[in-house]
Amino acid sequence: MADRPLPPPETAIDWLKSMTLIRRFEERAGEQYTRAKVGGFLHLAIGEEATIVGAVAALRPTDYMIATYRSHGQALARGSEPGRVMAELFGRVDGLCRGRGGSMHMFDLERRFMGGFGIVGGNLPLAAGFGLTSDYLGSDDATLCQFGDGASNQGTFGETLNLAALWSLPVVFMVTNNQFGMGTSLERHSAQTDLQVKGEGFGVPGLECDGMDVIDTWAVTAEALRIAREERQPVLVEALNYRFRGHSIADPEDYRSAEEVLEWSKRDPLVTFADRLIAEGVINEAQREAIDLEAIATVDEAVAFADASPEPDPSSLYDDVYVLSDQVRGWYSADHRGAGLQKGEELA
Amino acid sequence: MAEMRYREALNQALAEELERDPNVYLMGQDISVFGGAFKVTEGLMDRFGEKRIRDTPISENTIVGIGVGSAMTGLRPVIELMTINFSLLALDQIINHAAHIRYMFGGQVSVPLVVRMPQGAGHQLGPTHSHSFEALYLHVPGLLVAVPSTAADAKGLLKTAIRDDNPVIFIEHETLYGQRGEVPDDPDFTVPFGLAAIRREGNDVTIIGISRMAQTAERAAEQLAAEHGIEAEVIDPRTLRPLDLDTILESVAKTNRCVIVEEGWPHGGVGANLAALIQEQGFDDLDAPVGRVTGVDAPMPYAKSLEQIAFPHEEQVIDATLALFGDRKRASRG
Numbered sequence: 001m002a003d004r005p006l007p008p009p010e011t012a013i014d015w016l017k018s019m020t021l022i023r024r025f026e027e028r029a030g031e032q033y034t035r036a037k038v039g040g041f042l043h044l045a046i047g048e049e050a051t052i053v054g055a056v057a058a059l060r061p062t063d064y065m066i067a068t069y070r071s072h073g074q075a076l077a078r079g080s081e082p083g084r085v086m087a088e089l090f091g092r093v094d095g096l097c098r099g100r101g102g103s104m105h106m107f108d109l110e111r112r113f114m115g116g117f118g119i120v121g122g123n124l125p126l127a128a129g130f131g132l133t134s135d136y137l138g139s140d141d142a143t144l145c146q147f148g149d150g151a152s153n154q155g156t157f158g159e160t161l162n163l164a165a166l167w168s169l170p171v172v173f174m175v176t177n178n179q180f181g182m183g184t185s186l187e188r189h190s191a192q193t194d195l196q197v198k199g200e201g202f203g204v205p206g207l208e209c210d211g212m213d214v215i216d217t218w219a220v221t222a223e224a225l226r227i228a229r230e231e232r233q234p235v236l237v238e239a240l241n242y243r244f245r246g247h248s249i250a251d252p253e254d255y256r257s258a259e260e261v262l263e264w265s266k267r268d269p270l271v272t273f274a275d276r277l278i279a280e281g282v283i284n285e286a287q288r289e290a291i292d293l294e295a296i297a298t299v300d301e302a303v304a305f306a307d308a309s310p311e312p313d314p315s316s317l318y319d320d321v322y323v324l325s326d327q328v329r330g331w332y333s334a335d336h337r338g339a340g341l342q343k344g345e346e347l348a
Numbered sequence: 349m350a351e352m353r354y355r356e357a358l359n360q361a362l363a364e365e366l367e368r369d370p371n372v373y374l375m376g377q378d379i380s381v382f383g384g385a386f387k388v389t390e391g392l393m394d395r396f397g398e399k400r401i402r403d404t405p406i407s408e409n410t411i412v413g414i415g416v417g418s419a420m421t422g423l424r425p426v427i428e429l430m431t432i433n434f435s436l437l438a439l440d441q442i443i444n445h446a447a448h449i450r451y452m453f454g455g456q457v458s459v460p461l462v463v464r465m466p467q468g469a470g471h472q473l474g475p476t477h478s479h480s481f482e483a484l485y486l487h488v489p490g491l492l493v494a495v496p497s498t499a500a501d502a503k504g505l506l507k508t509a510i511r512d513d514n515p516v517i518f519i520e521h522e523t524l525y526g527q528r529g530e531v532p533d534d535p536d537f538t539v540p541f542g543l544a545a546i547r548r549e550g551n552d553v554t555i556i557g558i559s560r561m562a563q564t565a566e567r568a569a570e571q572l573a574a575e576h577g578i579e580a581e582v583i584d585p586r587t588l589r590p591l592d593l594d595t596i597l598e599s600v601a602k603t604n605r606c607v608i609v610e611e612g613w614p615h616g617g618v619g620a621n622l623a624a625l626i627q628e629q630g631f632d633d634l635d636a637p638v639g640r641v642t643g644v645d646a647p648m649p650y651a652k653s654l655e656q657i658a659f660p661h662e663e664q665v666i667d668a669t670l671a672l673f674g675d676r677k678r679a680s681r682g
């Protein structure tokens with residue numbers, strides 16, 4: 001854990017701020033969910049902040065990042081405005097995706113955060129597609145694809161790792177092993193529990209990082225990205241971590257003991273990292289408190305922004321189903337509620 | 349005009365678009381060295397190289413997903429799935445991803461992807477290799493669906509599909525690959541989406557034929573004229589999304605009768621959908637219920653004798669048409 005040296009103080013403080021923001025954001029999101037401000041499913045990343053921030057910190061701004069249905073933190077770490085992330089949870093027009101995606105489907109093209117995806121394992125082929133684009137266009141952008149331990153059992157895992165290795169695509173696959181595929185523990189869903197070796201048969205070497213340690217996560221991800229970028233060799237990184245909350249808000253957590261959660265909570269990535277920064281004199285207790293208060297204030301503003309944002313106009317219901325092109329005529333969408341709205345062309 | 353086979357017309361469209369836009373690339377099983385299972389991509393690797401004509405492993409879902417990812421980031425992939433039967437393995441990427449990414453991310457990206465694949469029965473390939481799935485893909489908002497039935501349309505629609513910014517399901521037909529037709533020479537020739545072709549004019553009944561069934565409908569119409577004095581107007585929609593409903597409704601307003609012919613299953617089929625739209629939008633024009641001729645509501649059998657009665661031929665189209673004129677006796681089979 002403490003083996004690796006700290007990064008420069010400004011970097012370390014940035015990481016602490018980012019992790020703190022995610023923690024406070026997720027806590028507020030959970031609270032807003034219980035107030036019915038947020039609909040659908042809500043998957044929180046509390047406990048997984050180091051895996052997110054460490055991995056994102058290793059990326060260049062032009063690198064592609066893609067994640068799962070647990071993706072508020074990735075958006076925030078990539079720099080998306082917290083207000084727009086919260087507004088998406090609220091289903092408002094100022095949400096990152098204008099209220100179309102919700103919690104599971106964050107996306108911020110400008111920051112090359114290429115999405116949260118609701119289908120387990122569905123994002124792996126897309127990541128290889130980003131890698132193919134980089135390769136095809138001769139750029140040295142790399143792609144980081146995060147997915148859970150459960151996704152390593154999907155067909156797309158084997159298919160995509162095989163293709164990425166076959167085509168030498170610059171993609172880092174990061175399996176965030178939080179020990180559970182929803183409520184099924186790792187040893188009950190995967191015959192091979194050492195997930196980093198699962199890529200070897202496909203020609204994808206594995207690395208492991210301590211996903212509870214932001215520095216280790218950063219260092220291992222950075223090395224994996226270097227290999228992917230420079231050697232055109234995809235890499236599988238296993239980040240060992242633990243989510244402190246249930247799979248989603250609606251999870252009674254019968255599948256694990258309170259003792260186990262308590263034991264892991266001693267390794268809380270936010271607490272341990274802040275403790276270390278204090279121990280090594282990078283910040284003091286007052287600064288830790290100030291960083292926390294700043295995060296809370298940011299989240300307060302995010303909630304206020306989301307609350308003030310209007311709900312999408314009913315007339316926008318069909319927006320962006322299609323790119324409407326002038327060479328096309330005919331009816332794109334014809335339904336019984338009034339096809340006139342959805343005509344593919346403006347009638348003269 | 350030049351006469352060429354349907355597969356050659358497709359090959360020409362691909363070559364012209366590869367020439368026109370360096371970001372267009374092809375990907376699929378056995379498409380480069382082998383030239384494609386139906387030889388549609390023959391010769392393209394020699395001309396454009398393996399960076400742009402990419403053989404893939406047998407991993408349909410991931411092939412489509414890689415196409416989606418590359419389309420989101422600036423390329424224009426054209427994927428060949430060997431047949432439509434195997435597209436079922438890729439449904440997650442086609443529906444949850446290709447079709448919905450633009451919408452669910454609020455319009456931030458588009459997915460200019462073409463998935464080409466042939467469909468159809470008649471080759472004694474049994475239940476798993478004889479599907480017709482235009483209805484399945486028509487069902488999904490976010491996808492466009494093209495069903496060319498002639499060599500010229502194969503070329504013109506494929507060029508439009510590649511230039512379009514939406515994911516396009518491009519459904520070819522196995523039986524049509526070897527068929528010859530006149531195709532315009534002009535390299536800028538395209539066929540717009542959402543523009544039906546009137547294959548035959550007539551005032552008595554409108555027959556809408558989907559994919560290969562447009563040809564079956566045309567042949568049935570000739571027989572109806574010769575043997576029954578019924579002049580049918582035959583419409584090939586060419587694309588099901590976008591749909592040229594206007595041309596269909598104008599025709600039905602003229603003929604007051606309509607029959608829809610498709611190779612796929614009846615429940616939730618294209619005909620069921622078109623019949624609903626026609627009665628919703630043109631009820632007052634109808635003198636008879638909208639007729640449907642479909643594949644039978646069963647898996648496709650292997651035995652030739654059974655297979656041939658399991659999908660529509662001219663005879664069933666003629667029976668269904670005559671039924672609209674009150675000839676119930678003739679319409680009952682057997």
